[in-house]
Amino acid sequence: MVLPVDNPTKSYWIEAAKSSLRNFRSTVELPKETDVVIVGSGYTGATTAYWLHRFTERNHRQPCMLMLEARDICGGATGRNGGQLRPHAYSRYPKWSERFGPDGALEVIKHEMAHLSAFKELLNEEGIAEEACLKLGETFDAAMSEKAWTRLKHAYEIMLKDHGKEGDVIRDCRIIEDPQAAKSFTQMKGCIGAVVHAAGQVWPYKFVHALLRIVMEKARLNLQANTAVVAVSERDDNGWITVKTPRGDVRTRTVVHATNRWASHLLPEFGNLIFGGRGTLASIKALEGFIKHTGAQHWDHVVNNYHIQLPPPYNAIIVGGGKSLLVHDPHSYILNDSEDQQFVGIPEFYQSWPAADIIDWPGEIPTKLNRCVNEGGCWSGVMSSSIDEFPFIGAVPNNDGHFLAAGFTGHGMPRILLSTASIAPLILDSTGMKFTQPALVATYPPLPKPFKLTMRRLKQLQQVDAKAKYEAAVENDLESAKEAFCNDLRSRPKSS
Incomplete structure (x- = not known):
């Protein structure tokens, strides 16, 4: 069994926010039954709950959701990250284009870049942009050595060569080759050059707590802090999955594993795939x-x-x-x-x-x-x-009713929001509920192929020597x- 430590170091994001949801429990006792159990209360879990609400808000009945968190609400990676909403606009392009071709690499980059407008649209629509300290603008990669400058400049130039200055993404990138100009823009001593592109920042903990507050007000979400899930069953012949906790068992139609690093705690087949x-x-x-x-x-x-x-x-x-x-x-x-x-x-x-x-x-x-x-x-x-540097998003193969969004490799902020939007319909299909795609997600790019959780990908990666x-x-x-x-x-x- 792998669970997070009980007493993590204290994060500024969490301590300064002083949220009333920190150790929140919607009810004294756990419900006996629910439609969806979401394991994990960070960015992934919160946006999953939000999208399940938005996809069903026109319905006569919305799904009953139970969110279980082993520690305090959003006390894991989301409450401890850097706050950068910073896509890989160009820097991974050579590596990705070698693996997936120029168009495949661009597919991933466009999905990440779309998170900037998606965050702006969602947070403004819900009235929480100021609360979550959302700010969009430009970011930089500052080269502090010739080795770094060669790598950064090469990545930019290869992408420019393949897609031209008029490409959707490359228009948001520019290079500063003059060292003095680079120092002035970056404010970094020793900077010898920089690449600049569109990005944003957010208070991740406040963002998640605001979303959870909205879903609890408008939908049917039961939120439970300090309630670790110790085991989950397969779906039985009657369509029920049993979720076991120290506070009692819950029957559910579906389970969403939103635990990122901790996914293998309940899904051991990911033990050598997510670290x-x-x-x-x-x-x-x-x-x-x-x-x-x-x-x-x-x-x-x-x-x-x-x-x-x-x-x-x-x-x-x-x-x-x-x-x-x-x-x-x-x-x-x-x-x-x-x-x-x-x-x-x-x-x-x-x-x-x-x-x-x-x-x-x-x-x-x-x-x-x-x-x-x-x-x-x-x-x-x-x-x-x-293990392959991309998240696993989708239905868990050979595990009916289980869904996974995990393995974001320290880069979840510009990937998770639209990734969880892509699995909301799959989850609702699994519960037998009707849904309508909200206008908020209709215009955004689909889930990139390297993110998709398939049996083929799973089998291939399980053959990789993780120790090596x-x-x-x-x-x-x-x-x-x-x-x-x-x-x-x-x-x-x-x-x-």
Whole structure:
């Protein structure tokens, strides 16, 4: 049995939000029966519930939904991520076009880019854009080494060559080759060039809690915090699936597995397909509006930092990455679920980051975190890694009534919203309910082929040597650890 740790480090997103839904339970007892059980209350679970509501809001009867969360509501990856709504607009294009061809690569990119307008449309329609701190604009990939600049520039140029300047996505990308202009735009010391594209940012925890509040008000959602699912059955001859929890059993027609890294807890066939990995972030005190654009610094294909700044009254800079320090011990984050622990030396790394990396930073040295280290100033979080780097979206093969949306590989923000919209009709079909596609999703791209959960994909990936991939990832990161940019004063390993 694999479940998240009981006492994770405290995230700024969660602590500063002070949501009344944090440990919410709609009812004292669990219902005995329901139409749909959604396991997991993060971004995936919340948007699944939202779409089930929107697809059936014209019906005389909407589905009864029960959402079960092992810890507090949205206390997992969504409550611990970087807040960047940042598609891979070009950077993965060479790799994806080699695998799927130019059009196949573009299919994935368009699906990710569509999340920008989808977020804007949904949050404005529901009146929660300001509450969730949604902001759309431009982001950058800043090259901090010649190695990084060669990679980023190559990716941009290959995409430009294949699709031309008039392509739907490439119009939203541009390159800054002059180092001074790149420094000015990115505000990053040492930047030698940058690629810029459309992106956004959001307070992920507030977004999820707002959606859940809306669904509970308008539909039939029973929300239950601190209720781990310990087992699920197959569908019996009468069409029922039994969901077992320490608080009692529930019969349901369908189960949606929205647990990302934890999917194999209930679906063991994904044990070698979806893995855990630990990341880290911090919240830094800053002057209002100091950071002009969200962005990421790149030294090579492993070592990076990334950041956003929240709007007033919060103004905090959320910074993550810290890979120049972490790569010295890959075992501390690869296949590691210890989100109850801080990385040794990482709070000090983040405190040194603004003055060391941002041009004209006015703060003190070391910079102050927005909160005490263990009270939301710095935190760890577990994200998933998929063995082929793409999520698994769809009906679980040979498991009638079970649906999965998981394996987002630390890149769920520009993938999940429209992915869960694509499985809502499948879930409702499984319950025998009629539905109408809402106008909100009618114009958006379909689910990309690499995301689809099929028996063929499952069988092929189960033959991959997962241990060898893990060992290669460790060796790859240790190679980065030898680089000069991983051996400055702040990046050298710290003893515990």
